[in-house]
Amino acid sequence: MLKKRLIFILLYQQENFYLSRNFQLQKVGNLQWLKKNYNFSLIAKSIDELIILDVSRSKTDIKKFTQVLKKVIKNCFIPVSVGGKINHLDVAKKYIDAGADKLVINSDLFNLDLIQKMAATYGEQSLIGSLDYKKKNKDFVFFTNNGSKQVEVNPNKIFSIVKNFHIGEVMLNSIDKDGTGFGLDFDLLKKVPKKFNKPIIYSGGSGNHIHILEGFRKKNLDAIATANLLNFVGDGLLFTRNELLKSGVKLAKW
Amino acid sequence: MIKKREVVIIDYGMGNIYSLYNALKYLGAKIEVADNPSKISKSKILMLPGVGSFKKAMQQIKKKKIDEAIFIANEKRSYIFGICLGMQLFSLSSNEGGYTKGLGLISNKVEKFLPREIKNKKIPHVGFNEAKCEKSNKLFKGLKNNDFYFVHSYRMLKEKLSLDISTTNYGIEFLSSFHHENLFATQFHPEKSQENGLKLLENFLNLT
Numbered sequence: 001m002l003k004k005r006l007i008f009i010l011l012y013q014q015e016n017f018y019l020s021r022n023f024q025l026q027k028v029g030n031l032q033w034l035k036k037n038y039n040f041s042l043i044a045k046s047i048d049e050l051i052i053l054d055v056s057r058s059k060t061d062i063k064k065f066t067q068v069l070k071k072v073i074k075n076c077f078i079p080v081s082v083g084g085k086i087n088h089l090d091v092a093k094k095y096i097d098a099g100a101d102k103l104v105i106n107s108d109l110f111n112l113d114l115i116q117k118m119a120a121t122y123g124e125q126s127l128i129g130s131l132d133y134k135k136k137n138k139d140f141v142f143f144t145n146n147g148s149k150q151v152e153v154n155p156n157k158i159f160s161i162v163k164n165f166h167i168g169e170v171m172l173n174s175i176d177k178d179g180t181g182f183g184l185d186f187d188l189l190k191k192v193p194k195k196f197n198k199p200i201i202y203s204g205g206s207g208n209h210i211h212i213l214e215g216f217r218k219k220n221l222d223a224i225a226t227a228n229l230l231n232f233v234g235d236g237l238l239f240t241r242n243e244l245l246k247s248g249v250k251l252a253k254w
Numbered sequence: 255m256i257k258k259r260e261v262v263i264i265d266y267g268m269g270n271i272y273s274l275y276n277a278l279k280y281l282g283a284k285i286e287v288a289d290n291p292s293k294i295s296k297s298k299i300l301m302l303p304g305v306g307s308f309k310k311a312m313q314q315i316k317k318k319k320i321d322e323a324i325f326i327a328n329e330k331r332s333y334i335f336g337i338c339l340g341m342q343l344f345s346l347s348s349n350e351g352g353y354t355k356g357l358g359l360i361s362n363k364v365e366k367f368l369p370r371e372i373k374n375k376k377i378p379h380v381g382f383n384e385a386k387c388e389k390s391n392k393l394f395k396g397l398k399n400n401d402f403y404f405v406h407s408y409r410m411l412k413e414k415l416s417l418d419i420s421t422t423n424y425g426i427e428f429l430s431s432f433h434h435e436n437l438f439a440t441q442f443h444p445e446k447s448q449e450n451g452l453k454l455l456e457n458f459l460n461l462t
Contacts (some may be wrong), residue, residue, distance in 0.1 A: 001380040003401065044449060048382060048403075070272070077277055078444045079403055099407070101305070101446065109429040122269065124337075125378035125379035125405050165288075168378045168405070174385060197369070197376045222381065252382030253402035254448040 003252045004195045004216050004222035005048040006241060007201060008232070010072070012084070013056040015064060019229055022180030023132070023147040024210035024212070025055065028229050031068055037233050041075040048252060049133070050076065051104060051225060055136050055146055062091060066098035073099050081128055085109075092118050104171065106130040107145045110153075110185025119166035128201070129167040131158070133188060140188055147175050159196050167198070171225065174204035181207025181231055184224070192220055201225050209243040216249045256459045259283040262297035266314040269305035277342055277445040291323035299333045299462050300324070300422050303445075308364065309351035309406070321357060326358055328423035331436045333462045341439035342410055342430075346371070350408050359437055361423075362413045362429075372425030378407040385430045385442065387420035393433055395418065395457050399450055402430070402442035407442055 017034050018025040029037070044050065052072065054065050055089050062085070073080050075178045082095040083104025092103055103122070109129050118127060132143045132149070142158055144153040153161055158236070162170060174185040184205045192200065203225035206212050214226045227234065232240065245251055261283045265272055271287060278301070288294055294311055302324075302392065315321050328334060336344050339388040348364035367377055382401040387394050395402060404422070412419070412429040417450050422430035422441075431440040438458055444451030 002379065005381050016268060071434070073273075076274060077273065077280075077448050077451060079443070081274070096270050097269055097272070099276075099442075101270055101273065119307075121306055121310060123407075125380065126305055126405055168407075169380060195374075197374070199376050199378070199380050202421055221342065221378070232405040239283075252403075252448075254401060254450045 003048075003250050004210065006102050006244070006251065007051055007223050007225035008043070008047045008049040008237065009053060009203065009225050009227035011053055011227055012057045012065060012068065013054065014074040016070065017229065018055065020055070020227060023175050023178055025057070031071060034072065036219045038158040039221055042078045043149070043237055044078045045254065046115040047078065049079045049081065049223070051081045051083070052219050053082070053104060056084065057146060060085055062094055066094055070100045075090045083128070083130065085097040087114070089114070089121070092122065094120065100210060102128055102168070103128045103166070104128045104130050107149070108116065108153070109144060109165070115166050125168035128169045129162060129165055130173065131162070131170060132173045132175050135185070135187065141190065143175065159191070159193055163196060164167045169199045169201060171203060177205030179228065180205055181228060183207065183211040186215070189218055189221060196206060196220070199223065201234065203227065207231055212240060213244055213247050213249065216244065255283045255286045256456065259299060259459050260297070260462060261285050261299045261301060262294060263287045264294055264302070264320060265289045265304065266311065266318060266320055268311055268314060269303060269339070274301060274303050274445040277452060277455055279454065281459060282458060289318050289320065290307050291319045294320060294323035295326035297327060297332060298362060300327055300335070302334060302343060304305045304337070304339035304343070305405070306339060307351055307452065308339065308348040308356070309354045312354055312356065315343070324357060327340060328436065331459045333436050333438065334359070336437070336439040336459055337445070338406060338441060338443055340406060341441055344437060344439055345410055348408060360434060362410050364408050366408050367424070368453060373426045378405055380405045383422050385420035385425065390442070391418050391420065391433070392461055393418070393431065393438065393454055393457050396457050397450055399448055401422050402440070402444065402447040404442045408443060415451070
């Protein structure tokens with residue numbers, strides 16, 4: 001039986017790691033800080049996957065990013081997905097060569113030519129399409145480009161459109177809940193058609209294991225991701241995983 | 255002693271080799287990454303990793319004449335371990351991107367999961383799932399848990415393979431690994447499956 005996945009996200013900008021609240025970034029620390037507080041060769045035993053995103057608001061140095069990336073994931077034997085500024089096949093290659101198993105695409109998700117090219121090289125299953133959203137009255141508005149660019153498609157049709165993209169998974173992130181620790185938003189999940197056949201990663205708002213447990217009890221949800229560096233510091237991830245297992249969530253064991 | 259194992263990872267320009275390299279290095283093997291046919295044909299232990307499109311992979315392999323090198327290594331009964339797409343490339347053919355011939359190291363075929371047979375479960379099959387096998391399967395020796403990381407939409411058909419295999423349930427039971435003479439293959443990624451995967455790779459190296 002396929003297990004549910006607990007995913008940890010690291011947000012990177014110019015050699016530092018960040019907390020995000022409603023997409024406003026707040027610096028937490030550099031690689032040394034991360035290593036001190038999150039030893040990934042140990043932490044990795046509590047999570048199923050790691051996602052590292054370059055969310056730089058200005059220009060970024062891909063070479064520096066991939067150097068940091070390599071250092072973070074060394075001796076970390078879990079799947080690693082990498083995203084940020086993938087606007088060309090060359091960037092995708094650089095991330096893959098630095099150890100990425102999957103690529104997270106947000107800003108260029110609707111660049112169908114690029115998606116097609118990446119799928120032809122790395123396979124659809126290596127691509128995660130990421131969509132950030134806000135609630136507006138009873139509707140949803142979707143964004144790309146670090147939440148700054150509204151997606152110009154009918155929100156009610158977004159899943160039927162994305163379904164046909166050459167991507168393996170879809171990651172949905174609530175901007176309203178992002179970094180609040182108030183719990184995940186499940187309203188959008190209700191809008192996902194029953195027959196939507198791509199795995200869904202849900203993120204935004206997990207503050208503790210109870211929020212994550214609530215999520216895993218929902219149908220149609222395959223993975224939950226959290227980027228909250230402070231909520232899960234120390235043995236927070238290990239504690240969370242053990243609590244989830246105790247509550248009967250089907251997670252991988254090793 | 256794993257320290258004495260000299261492993262060549264075949265690099266045909268697709269997918270991430272870094273994690274496999276790290277895993278084997280962590281286990282103490284001596285590793286070389288190569289796309290040079292003469293290096294590959296002479297190696298006693300080969301790893302064929304890979305993710306991505308079967309068709310593109312075969313094109314790359316032929317372009318670099320890696321196929322011929324693998325045939326020579328196989329005739330000499332060198333150990334060859336295929337991971338994910340690497341396992342699928344061992345096959346006679348795949349229907350990914352139209353009919354494409356594989357390396358034909360074994361006579362099995364590769365096909366996409368059909369929505370009906372997997373009871374409309376999602377494609378790709380992604381995440382940790384259990385590989386079930388007989389106790390005598392040496393690749394899984396000493397493992398406490400058999401959860402491994404999968405990410406694929408196609409799989410090799412079981413056909414005549416029955417000994418030293420593992421199967422995994424995703425709506426149907428499908429072939430998730432096999433060991434046949436000098437050939438080893440896993441549909442899952444041992445290099446991304448934490449301790450379970452490291453132990454499996456260690457078992458493999460100990461069998462060589």
